[in-house]
Amino acid sequence: MTDFSHDGGVFSARLIGAVAGSAISLVYLLPKGRREAAVRLVTGVACGLIFGGPTGVWCATRLGLTQHLSAAEIMLAGATLASFIAWWGLGLLVRLTTRAGGKAGM
Template sequence: MADFSNDAGLWTARAVGASAGAAVSLIYLLPKNRREAASRFFTGLACGIIFGGPAGVWIAERLALSDTLSAFETMLSGSAAASLCAWWGLGILHRVAGRFGR
């Protein structure tokens, strides 16, 4: 298991991974307007920073990569995955509710 301390490098990995995941989520599912884009980006950023560590550890253990990945790589991949997945669930629910809620 990786040791996640308050190291500045790990916070950088969280921020970069969360930003990358949020940007990719905007590319794959294009927003309808600027407000939706900002909402999705900041939702992804927050989820990537908050859940990046646990997601990275879970992914590394599921893929049997815990021994080969550094703490930085684990945090980066976990933050990107958590950020990317955050909006997929929320975005799909938002669009379904918008379509059938009228």
């Protein structure tokens, strides 16, 4: 379960990771307008905050790094990955629906 406790270090890592994932995604898949950028940013940050913990634990376990990383590092990596995936998923969905909508209107 996602825990929004008063542990400032872990929550800060979660927030920084969520924003970093969205920022990194800008390099790879640029939004077409301000509205798309805002929606994808909010979605990326929200997904990073919500799914950062489970994603970080899953990745650290799969890579065998749980003994070598602190909780904040696992949270930072997980939030970044969750945000990055959400940004890409939403961006891909927007592009596919735009493309399909253009073909349907012809």
